[in-house]
Amino acid sequence: MADAVRMDVNLGGIHMRNPINTASGTFGNGRQFEGFYDVGATLGAITCKGVAAQPWQGNDAPRLAELPSAIMNSVGLQNPGVPAFVQTYGTYLQSVVDRGCAVICQVAGHSIDEYVRALELFEELAPFASGFELNISCPNIAKGGAAMGATPRDAAEVMRAVRPLTKRPIVVKMAPHDVAEIGRALEAEGADALSLINTIPGMAIDINTRRSRVARPTAGVSGPAIHAIAVRMVWECAQAVKIPLCGIGGVASGADAAEMILAGATAVSVGTANLTDPMAAKRVVEELEAWASQQGVSSIDELRGAFVC
Numbered sequence: 001m002a003d004a005v006r007m008d009v010n011l012g013g014i015h016m017r018n019p020i021n022t023a024s025g026t027f028g029n030g031r032q033f034e035g036f037y038d039v040g041a042t043l044g045a046i047t048c049k050g051v052a053a054q055p056w057q058g059n060d061a062p063r064l065a066e067l068p069s070a071i072m073n074s075v076g077l078q079n080p081g082v083p084a085f086v087q088t089y090g091t092y093l094q095s096v097v098d099r100g101c102a103v104i105c106q107v108a109g110h111s112i113d114e115y116v117r118a119l120e121l122f123e124e125l126a127p128f129a130s131g132f133e134l135n136i137s138c139p140n141i142a143k144g145g146a147a148m149g150a151t152p153r154d155a156a157e158v159m160r161a162v163r164p165l166t167k168r169p170i171v172v173k174m175a176p177h178d179v180a181e182i183g184r185a186l187e188a189e190g191a192d193a194l195s196l197i198n199t200i201p202g203m204a205i206d207i208n209t210r211r212s213r214v215a216r217p218t219a220g221v222s223g224p225a226i227h228a229i230a231v232r233m234v235w236e237c238a239q240a241v242k243i244p245l246c247g248i249g250g251v252a253s254g255a256d257a258a259e260m261i262l263a264g265a266t267a268v269s270v271g272t273a274n275l276t277d278p279m280a281a282k283r284v285v286e287e288l289e290a291w292a293s294q295q296g297v298s299s300i301d302e303l304r305g306a307f308v309c
Contacts (some may be wrong), residue, residue, distance in 0.1 A: 003300060004293070005054075005289065005292040005293050005295075005298060005300060006122075006298060006299040006300065006301075007019065007020075007044075007288075007289055007292065007300050008044075008300075009044070009244075009266050009267055009301060010244070010266070010302065011045070011102075011169070011193050011244050011266050012131070012169045012170075012171060012191075012192030012193030012243055012244050013131065013132075013168075013169035013192050013193075013248060014045060014100050014102050014130050014131045014169050014171070014192075014193070015102065016044030016045050016267060017044050017100055017101070018043070018044040018285055018288070018289070018300075019044055019257065019265075019266065019267045019268050019288065019300060020043055020044050020045075020257065020259065020267070020268060020269075020281055020284055020285045020288065021043070021044060021045040021046065021047055021246055021267050021268065021269040021270070022043065022045070022046045022047055022104040022269055022271070022274065022281055023047060023248050023269040023270065023271030023272075023274075024047045024048065024049055024050055024071075024133060024135070024173070025049050025075065025077075025271075026049065026222075026270075026271040026272060026273075026274045026275060027046060027047070027274050027281070028184045028269075029046075029047065029049055029085075029089045029092070029093065029145060030046045030048070030049045030089075030092070030093065030096055031089065031092045033223050033274070033281075034280055036191060036278045036279055036282075037198035037279065037282045038099070038268075039095075039096060039099075039101065039204065040095060040096040040098070040099025040100065040101045040139050041099045041100065041101070041233055042101070042148060042281075042282050042285060043044070043101050043281055043282075043285065044101065044102065044267065044285075045101060045103070045104055045130070045267065046096065046101060046102075046103060046104070047104040047105075047106055047133055047195075047269065048085075048089070048093070048103065048104065048105050048106055049077075049079060049106065050077045050079060050106040050107070050108035050135050051079045051080070051081065051082050051085045051105065051106065051107070051108060051118065052077070052079055052081060052082070052107075052108045052109055052110075052114060052118050053080040053081060053082055053109070053114055053117040053118040053120075053121055054081045055079065055080050056076065056077055056078055056079050056081075056108075057078060058075050058076035058077060058078025058079075059074045059075060059076030059078075059214075059215055059216060060215040060216075061215060061277070062213070062214050062215055063075050063076075063214060063215065064214070065204050065213035065214050065219070067101070067202075067204060067221065067223075067225070068225065069223055069224045069225040070220045070221050070222060070223035070224065070226065070272075071221070071222055071223050071272050071275065072204055072213070072214060072221050073199065073214075073215040073217060073219055073220050073222065074216050074219065074220070075217075075221035077108050077135075079108065082118055082121035082122055082123060082125060082126075083121065086125045086126055090125075090126065090128060093126075093128045093129075094127075094128040096128075096307065097128050097130065102130035102131070103128055103129055103130050104129070104130060104131050104132065104133050104171065105122055105126055105129045105132050105133070106132070106133040106134075106135050106173070107119050107122060107133065107134050107135065107162075108135050109148070109153075109165035110148075111148075112148075112157065112158055112161045115134065115148075115161065115162055115212045116161055116165065117156055119132060119134075119162050119165045119166060119168035120165055122166075123165060123166050123168075124144050129168065129170035129190070130168070130169070131168050131170065131171060132166065132168060132169070132170050132171070133170075133172070133173050133195060134158065134159070134162060134170055134171070134172045134173065134191075135170055135173045135198075135199040136148045136149025136154075136155055136158055136159075136173065136174065136175070137149065137173060137174070137175045147189060149172070149174065149175055149182060149186075150175065150177075151178075151182070152178070152181050152182050152185035153185070155172070155174075155179070155182045155185050155186050156185040156186065156188065156189045159172065159185075159186050159189035159191055160189045160190075163189060163190040169191050169192040169193065170190070170191055170193075171192060171193040171195050171246060172186050172191045172193075172194050172195065173195045173196070173198055174186075174194055174195065174196040174197060174198065174237075175197070175198050175200060176196070176197035176199075176200050176229070176230075176233060179196055179197070179233045179236055179237040179240075180236050180237055180239065180241075180276055181240070183196075183237045183240050183241045184240050184241060186241075187241045187242065189271075191243060192243060192244075193243050193244040193245065193246060193266070194237060194241065194243060194244075194245050194246070195245070195246035195247075195248055195256075195269065196230070196233055196234060196237060196245065196246075196247070196248060196249075197226075197229070197230045197233050197234075197248060197249050198220070198248075199219075199220025199221055199222045199226075199230065200220065200221045200222075200226050201218050201220060201221070202218065202219065202220070202221035203217060203218050203219075203221070204219075213264060215302065222249070222250070222270040222271055222272045223250055223271075223273075224250040224272075225250065226249050226250050227249055227250025227251065227252075227256060227259075228250075229246065229249065230248060230249020230250060230260075231247070231249070231260060231263050232263075233249075234247040234260055234263045234264055234265050235263040235264055235307065238263060238264025238265070238305060239262070239264075244265075244266035244267070245264060245265045245266060245267075245291065246265060246266065246267040246269055247260030247261070247263065247264075247265030247267070247268045247269070247299055248268070248269040248271060249271075250271075250272070251268055251269065251270050251271065251273065251284065252270070252272075252273040252277075252284075253282075253283075253284060254284055254285075254286070254288040254289075254290065254291050255287070255291065256268075256284075256286020257270075257284050257288045258288060258291050258292075258303075261300065261303050261304050261306075262303060262304075262305070262306050262307040263305070263307055264304060264305040264307070265304070266301075266304060268284075268288075270284050288300075288303055
């Protein structure tokens with residue numbers, strides 16, 4: 001019998017038993033899925049829902065709309081703030097770590113000062129965090145609502161401000177544009193890894209009411225419909241940076257995760273699939289391991305970036 005393939009990976013200092021992570025906002029904070037399977041004993045990592053220094057109410061309803069092969073969301077990062085988040089989930093998240101699964105806490109903000117304060121609170125209150133995901137797709141209120149990381153200069157400015165605040169790994173969640181150029185800027189300012197892509201802005205109109213199908217005119221599109229775009233952007237970014245990548249976008253099977261790894265991703269996040277199949281992330285782990293065992297390698301790392309042009 002052939003030796004089992006080693007599935008453990010290192011996402012910029014975050015050690016994962018296997019490459020499968022969960023995308024922020026699609027998996028609650030892990031506890032919601034424990035009735036389906038043992039999250040801490042199964043996944044490589046979970047990424048918690050984005051949290052800011054202070055509570056955010058999020059956007060008005062309706063916040064979700066189903067599209068062909070996709071979901072559109074306009075949740076607006078509703079969250080209770082870091083202190084309440086830690087009080088509610090800290091003990092559970094420590095149990096996840098104790099079972100061998102990394103916990104990545106996502107940091108949200110509408111300004112550089114808000115990112116700084118949120119990360120300071122996480123650093124003080126969240127010893128269970130294996131690392132942090134910096135969501136630079138949040139709108140910059142001071143600059144008219146553009147994403148905080150919309151340009152290489154803006155992304156670098158946020159990273160420069162938060163890098164001195166923690167020695168734990170910082171993974172940066174990138175918007176779906178200019179990923180190579182912005183990735184290089186983030187790497188230069190000390191990002192340990194990058195996660196991409198975030199949702200793609202889209203629009204859906206109810207033809208009977210002539211209004212948006214969500215409360216705002218536009219919202220983020222995720223799910224299988226964006227998978228090929230996400231794979232392409234992971235590949236582009238992998239050509240531009242040396243730090244590890246976490247591929248996100250329409251991953252619903254082991255084959256989808258394998259595509260991300262072949263394109264250059266070290267880890268892969270399951271997102272929208274969790275909303276339609278609560279067993280999705282566990283199944284992706286199993287299917288990915290089965291695929292890797294057929295490839296004649298001793299470690300999943302040997303398959304990273306093995307795409308042949």
